[in-house]
Amino acid sequence: MSTTPSAAVVKPELREKLAECQRQLEELAAQLPDALDDWSAAERQVREGVLRLGRSLLQAWSDSADRRGEAPQCADCQERMRHKGLVSGQWATTLGAVQVRRARYRCEFCGRETYPQDAALRFGAHAVSRPLAEVIGRLGAQGPFAQARQNLKWDYDVPLAKQTIQHVCEEAGAKQLEREDQQRWALAALSPQEQLQQLPDSELTPKKAYVYADDTMIHTEGDWHEIRVARAAAVDAQDKVLAVEQRARFLSCQEFGWQLLLLARRVGYHRAAQRAFVADGAHWLWEIAAFHFPDAVQILDWYHLSEHVHQTAAAVYGEGSSAAQDFQTGLLEDLWEGRSREALRRLRQVRKPLRARTKREALRKLITYLENNRSRIDYPRYRALGLQIGSGAVEGACKTLVGARCKQAGMRNWTRRGAEGVLRLRAALQTGDYHDLWTPPKETAA
Ligand SMILES: [Zn+2]
Incomplete structure (x- = not known):
């Protein structure tokens, strides 16, 4: 997007703007207390000052950064759009509010307008930067949106509407799920031979691998609905957990089977020396077990x-x-x-x-x-094999993944898509790969 001639002037231009930052830093130093006993005051002042300074620097950088790009094509007419000057917006960022000027383009034929750089600058249609959206997603997946709102105000000094927080969380999760759904559908449409080749592999060679399945009720769209919880876990010979994958979805039985298989493959189920399918008594789950996991020991969850x-x-x-x-x-x-x-x-x-x-x-x-x-x-046989029977690992998943976020007081206003999205973020937080959701997806087979 950026072109070299102006890139060479970005840094000199930015340097000229640093005088303001320099002044702020001097002011901050002058205001610091003299005695070491005043540590707490000093720490707070430095933190606030550094955030203020960071905001100024980001603002200065944003003002000088190379904002030229190629004129985009109109999505409707396929015609080259015309540059219509810069338009200012205010983004909430992890450093506070920052003004952003970005290029506006207009189609001369249909009047359509677009800001092609917005995809890189903000999260969706929200006046929120992507790094802040990552924080919002984390807070919103951990607890109620109202609480997330309070924490954002306290820790980042960004006042956001509860609804904005909810939408950012739901959209972030939904985007991830859309990608996963596409992969699953593509896989299910292949011939059995092709499926074998396209199934994701794993670098792990676990001693044991478990597939768990369960369901629980949550209140969405005015009534209680069953949401299905899929979980796959791989452990080593000492039962140390090597990898866990989990999802809570409103999927059909068939889709849920594929979901389980994909999660199992990601934790190296197919490379494990011992394999078990643990579930409650529902008949359709054992059908999935027989179809996708024919060599697994079937265990009724203790x-x-x-x-x-x-x-x-x-x-x-x-x-x-x-x-x-x-x-x-x-x-x-x-x-x-x-x-x-x-x-x-x-x-x-x-x-x-x-x-x-x-x-x-x-x-x-x-x-x-x-x-x-x-x-x-x-x-007794499962115990002799060293398999976990009474782990409650799925029940745990239902409670900690779904129950704690969707079933507490005041958590009833979910849409199905919204609940699934937030639970996708929450699942990633629990298995430790939340940050990966925010790095651009790589093109992989499945
Ligand atoms: Zn057009």
């Missing part, structure tokens, strides 16, 4: 099983009663030790004399649940 037993105990004997506690402890012990036959016998015995329909129904459900998952509750 956490879900325990929860189910707990609910049944409460329904039959009353929440918190000692009879409920005894029933639960005995049953879980049988299941933990792999005595599923005994466990089922125990349940049928309990059910036999009962009259109350709700109690009979609760027991029937648990019996069916265990029978349907009989091949997935051999917990």
